Amino acid sequence: MASPRPSIFYIDFLRFIAAIAVIAIHVLGPFRFLYGEIPESDWLAAMGINSVTRWAVPVFMMISGALLLSTERPFNCEHYLAKRLSKVAIPFIGWTIIYALVTGFVAGGWSVQETMQVIEKSPNDPAWYHLWFFYDFIPLYFVIPFLIPILSKLSDELVKLLIVVCAVMFLMKWLKVESFLLQNLVLYTGYLILGWYLFNRDNRPQLKLWLFAGISMLLLNFFGSWEIAIETGKYSSFFMGYKTLNTMVIGAMLFVLAQAYADKISGKLRAFISIVSKYSLGIYLLHPLLLIPVRELDNGFYSFFASNWIAIPTITIAVLFISLLCTMLLVKIPVIKRLVP
Secondary structure, eight states: OOOOOOOOHHHHHHHHHHHHHHHHHHHHGGGTTOTTTSOHHHHHHHHHHHHTSTTHHHHHHHHHHHHHTTOOSOOOHHHIIIIIIHHHHHHHHHHHHHHHHHHTEETTEEOHHHHHHHHHHTTTSOSSGGGHHHHHHHHHHHHHHHHHHHHHHSOHHHHHHHHHHHHHHHHHHHTTOOOTTOOHHHHHHHHHHHHHHHHTSOOGGGHHHHHHHHHHHHHHHHHHHHHHHHHHSSOOOTTOOTTSHHHHHHHHHHHHHHHHHGGGOOHHHHHHHHHHHHTHHHHHHHHHHHHHHHTOGGGOTTTTSSOHHHHHHHHHHHHHHHHHHHHHHHTTSTTGGGGOO
16 A cells, blocks of 8 residues: 655645635625725725635645645546545535534524525535535546646646646636636636646746735735725625636745745644644634624624724634634544544
8 A cells, every 4th residue: 555645844834824814714704795884994904804815725726736636646546536536525515414404593493494405406506605615626636637647748848838828717717708718627727737837846946926926916906906995885806716817826926935935934833734734624614613603793703802903813813723623523533534534
C-alpha cells in the first residue's frame, strides 16, 4: 500500500486562511444588503471584509488541483471512487440530510413536510447556503483523472498558454461576455489547473508581480464595491464572483505568498494551523449550525460589540474555535466521523 502524501505546510496554511475567510463571509452575511439601513461604518465593515475574502472557495479548489493533479499513483478506478470521491460524496449526502432536518424546525415545532421538500429539491438546490460548494466540486472529481495524463504531456509553453486561456475566460465571465464555454465545470477546472501550475514551479521570480496584481485587485474590490453602492444606493456583487479574473489573481497571489513565506511560521501557531487544516472540511460543513442564532440580528450577538469592525472578526474567530472542537469530537465517533473527514 502506498504511503500517504506527507503534509506540506504552506498547503496547510492556505486551508487555514481559507477556512477563516469562509466563516467570515458567512458571519457578515446579514449585513451586505443593508446599505443605507445601518450605520455606514458597520456596512463598510461587512462589505469590506466580504470584498477581500471571496478567494476562499477558489483557494480550496486550487489546493485540490495542486495535490490531486500532481499524483504519480497509477489510476485505479475502484480506489479513486472508494477513497477519493467518497470523501466528498458521503459528507455531502449526510449533511444534506442534517440541514434538511434543521430546516424542518419551523415555528410551532418540527415539520416533516418541510424536511421532505428540502430533500426532494436537493438534487438541484442545496439544503443550506454553504452546500452549494459540493454541486460544483463533486463534478470536478470526474474531470481530474482525465486531466492528469493530459497535463503531464504538455510542454511548458503550452501550459503557460493554458493558464492565459483560463485567465481570459475568467475575465469574460467577470465582464458578462456570453459564451457556451463559461460553464461552472469549465471555469472551476481552471482553478484546478492554476493550483497545479503554481504548485509545480518556482514562483519566487514572479512574487513581486503577483503581489502587485493581487493587492491591486483587493483594493479594486473594496473601493469598487463602495463606489457602486454610492452610485446605485445598494450593494452589488460585481466584484465578488468566484469565477472572475480578480478572484483568480488574488487566489494565485495568496498561493505564491504562502509558498514563499508560510514555512517561516513556527511553534504553537504552526501546530494550530496544521490542526485547523486537518479538520477544515468538517469546520466548513459544521459552522453554519453555530451561526443560526448569531445571524438573527434581533438576538444581539453583533450589537454586543461597539462596531462590526470588531464584531465580525471576533465572532469569526469564536466560531472557528468552536467548530474545530466540535469537529475533533465528531471524528472520534464511529460512522459519524465519515461526515467530517
